Amino acid sequence: MRQDSLSNPGALRRSWWRASQRTRLSIVCVGTAAGMAVTGVALSGIPKGPEVAAPTLPGTGAAGGTIRAPGAADRQITVTSVPAVELIDGTDAAANRPLAIRVAGIRAVPDCWAGEARARALNLLSGKQVWLVTDNIHPARDGRVHAMVLLSDGHDYAYTVVNAGAALADTGPGAAANQGELTAAQAAARRTRTGWWSSTCSAAPAGDSTTSTSAPPTDQVPTTNTPVTPTVTGAPAPPPAMTSSTAPPADDGVQHNVHLGAPCSPPGARGVTTQGQDAVCTAKGNDPAKWKKA
Numbered sequence: 001m002r003q004d005s006l007s008n009p010g011a012l013r014r015s016w017w018r019a020s021q022r023t024r025l026s027i028v029c030v031g032t033a034a035g036m037a038v039t040g041v042a043l044s045g046i047p048k049g050p051e052v053a054a055p056t057l058p059g060t061g062a063a064g065g066t067i068r069a070p071g072a073a074d075r076q077i078t079v080t081s082v083p084a085v086e087l088i089d090g091t092d093a094a095a096n097r098p099l100a101i102r103v104a105g106i107r108a109v110p111d112c113w114a115g116e117a118r119a120r121a122l123n124l125l126s127g128k129q130v131w132l133v134t135d136n137i138h139p140a141r142d143g144r145v146h147a148m149v150l151l152s153d154g155h156d157y158a159y160t161v162v163n164a165g166a167a168l169a170d171t172g173p174g175a176a177a178n179q180g181e182l183t184a185a186q187a188a189a190r191r192t193r194t195g196w197w198s199s200t201c202s203a204a205p206a207g208d209s210t211t212s213t214s215a216p217p218t219d220q221v222p223t224t225n226t227p228v229t230p231t232v233t234g235a236p237a238p239p240p241a242m243t244s245s246t247a248p249p250a251d252d253g254v255q256h257n258v259h260l261g262a263p264c265s266p267p268g269a270r271g272v273t274t275q276g277q278d279a280v281c282t283a284k285g286n287d288p289a290k291w292k293k294a
Helices: 003-007 009-018 021-044 111-125 157-163 179-191
Strands: 075-084 087-092 097-103 129-133 145-150 254-258 270-273 278-282 290-293
Touching (some): 075 097, 075 111, 111 157, 145 157
Parallel strands (some): 254 270
Antiparallel strands (some): 075 087, 075 129, 087 097, 129 145, 278 290
16 A cells, blocks of 8 residues: 555545455454554553452362351351350340350260360350351340351351260250251261260260260269178078067057157057157058057
């Protein structure tokens, strides 16, 4: 093309349409590649901001169990104390009021391992913010709100402590919706002897279908063996010891140290209880005679 045709739009259009189709395609491809190169150079000069971690989505975390992001209706709680592995006290962030919580789906391990279980719960909860998942924020009969609790990373707290052998799955009436998942976590903890399942506690957890086969605690007081008196063959058996109600009358005809309501003989005999009350041996109908107050 001549220089004058480039400065004249009409001449430029005529030159374009007079060119072959192959020539026009070549010009378009070269122009597109040049435009993309210029755009890439421009974008590379924009400073990058800080990298943001991807949000946690429902799935399976490293510790196992379903994780989820808190919903709009869930309440954020700041934990103030942990009386037991299944009991949490905290402050409702929205209402700024104290709240007592009973974690749904779990129950405590036996008392002999409750201290270790609470220590693990404190490590997960103490001073931290958790999420309360419940449709009813009003306390139940025990004064606590029964709810599912989510840790700050989205893990279910109940699953976490059951999987660690610090709590037991509650399979009783009104069990949690994720009871199957909690039961599976308990079976895994028992199989791998994790937490309470590796202890020397001899008491099986109440309501658990499994029986503990572990040895008794080392601080348990051993049972003292009672010496057995050998029996001599052919020797007469010793006479039975007489109680106060069957003791022979004293010289004054009164039986001493008798007990009211105890059997006595003969009917009509007089007696004195250990408290000094007068008594008489009385028979009523076909019933055996008993000591009555005189």
